[in-house]
Structures are given as structure tokens and as C-alpha cells.
Amino acid sequence: MADERARHFRRLRRLRRSARRWSVLAGGLGGAAAVLTPYAGIGLPDAVWAGAAGGALALAAWRWTDLRALAAQPAPPALDPADVAARNRARLVAAVERLPVGPGVLAEARRLRSRLALRGTGAAEPWHRLDRAALTLAGMAGRLTGLAEPAVREAAAADRSLRDLAARLASVERALRLAPADARSSLTEAHRALAGQLESGVTAYEGLVVAAAGYVAEDARPSTTHPAADRLVEATDMLHGVTSALAELRAVGEPAGAPAADPWSATDPLAGPAADPLAEPVTDRWGRGGPMRATG
Structure with missing residues (x-):
């Protein structure tokens, strides 16, 4: 809820400005009608001037009435600064929580604030261990289903x-530093008992987290090898088999001892016919060589 006191005075200022504005407008229109009507005689423009002046005067009176009624009401009491700060903090937290990373940021901020509050006390180290174990358990919470749900709760x-x-424990330790000598012994005994309870509780919590990790590991290990690894091995063997089959088919399609074809003989249009190894050289009557002539 917004500040009702500020809203009340804001409405008063707004009504006062409106009443003054309509009063000035009514006075201007009324004066113009009073001057122009006798000057030019009574006509249609005079009716417009008189109607506008009357409407502005009625609105001005209406606004002044609303202003007096609102001013007669008692103003709401001023809010406590602590309440205002708490309200603003709640608004800021709600705005941050609507962001995609908002809950994580707020959780980290609260964790840091708690850590700073315990700094310098005997509870700081157990609290750090507890926080680390809680974060580890929170990361496994989605996999702790079935029989592990009561343990999570x-x-x-x-x-x-x-x-x-x-x-x-931190409060008792701070009070112990200020306690007089006659009350120090009882506070020391209480501090020792609380420290022992906290240490044993944190140790038990860490043991629970270790047991939860073992449950997650065993639940995700149905056999000695992961099913995904078995499927990958099978796919690899299949590819090796297809590769070997293609190589064998290529070897069967090409007979052994066949001469290799000249790649340029089929693609070069300027290349002449291939020479016959059994053709005899032909010479003209002057003894010059010519194209070979086949013998058979």
C-alpha cells in the first residue's frame, strides 16, 4: 500500500490548482461577456460568451467545494521509517525474484549476510561446513526420489x-565477552554445551549428505558399464564392418592385372589416336617417316 499521507496532500495540491485555474478562466470569460455584449449588441456570439463564462464559474465553484471537503478531512498519520524501509525492501525483493536469476541471487545474498553475522565467533566454522553440505544436498535434491524423500525432508x-x-551460539559467545565474572561460569558452560551440539549436528548432517551421494551413485549404476557406452561400442563396430564391406566390394569390381586407363585420352579433345604397338613405320619416297601402318 502506498503512503496514504503523501497521497492525501497530493490530492489537495491537485484540487487547489484546478480550482484556481477554473476561477481564472471563469473571470476572464465573464469579463469578456460583460464587455462585448453591450458593445456589439445581443447575438449568437454573446450567447457563446455567456454560456462559457457560466460553465467555467460552475466548475470553479465545484472544485472549491471539493477542495474544502478534502481539506476538512484529517490527514493520515505519518508512517514509521522502519515500516517504510521494510516495505521498500519487500518491493525490491519481489522485483528481483521475478528475474530469471533472482532466486539464486537472493539466496546467495542471505547466505553472505548470515556468514558476516557469525564472523569472529565459534559458530562461523561449523556454519560454513553446514552451508557447504546444504549446497551439495540441494544439488542432488532432484535425484533423491522414492525412498530418499523422507531423508530430504x-x-x-x-x-x-x-x-x-x-x-x-554466536549470541551467547558475544554475551560472554560482556558478562561479569560471577556470571561467566554459567555462560561458559552453556556455550560449551551449545558448541558440542552444533558440532555433532553438523557432523551428522555431513554424514547424511555422503549417504545421499551414495544413493544417487548406486541408483544411476545399473551395471558395470553405462548403457550409453555399450551403445557407442556397438555403433563403432557397425561402422568398422560397413567400412570393411565397402573395401571388399571395391576390390571385387576391379580385376587384378588390368591396365590403368589414361585419364587424358577421354577428356582431351586435341589428343590424337593412341599408337598401336604392332604398327610399322611408313616412309615416303624421300625417306621421311610418316604415320605408322598396322600390319595385319
């Missing part, structure tokens, strides 16, 4: 409880 409840325990 139990892990979520344990995560909230351990984080609250870490915050309590």
Missing part, C-alpha cells in the same frame, strides 16, 4: 534447526 528440518543453533 528430515535434512531440511535439521538445516533450519542447526542454523538457529549457530545463531544462538
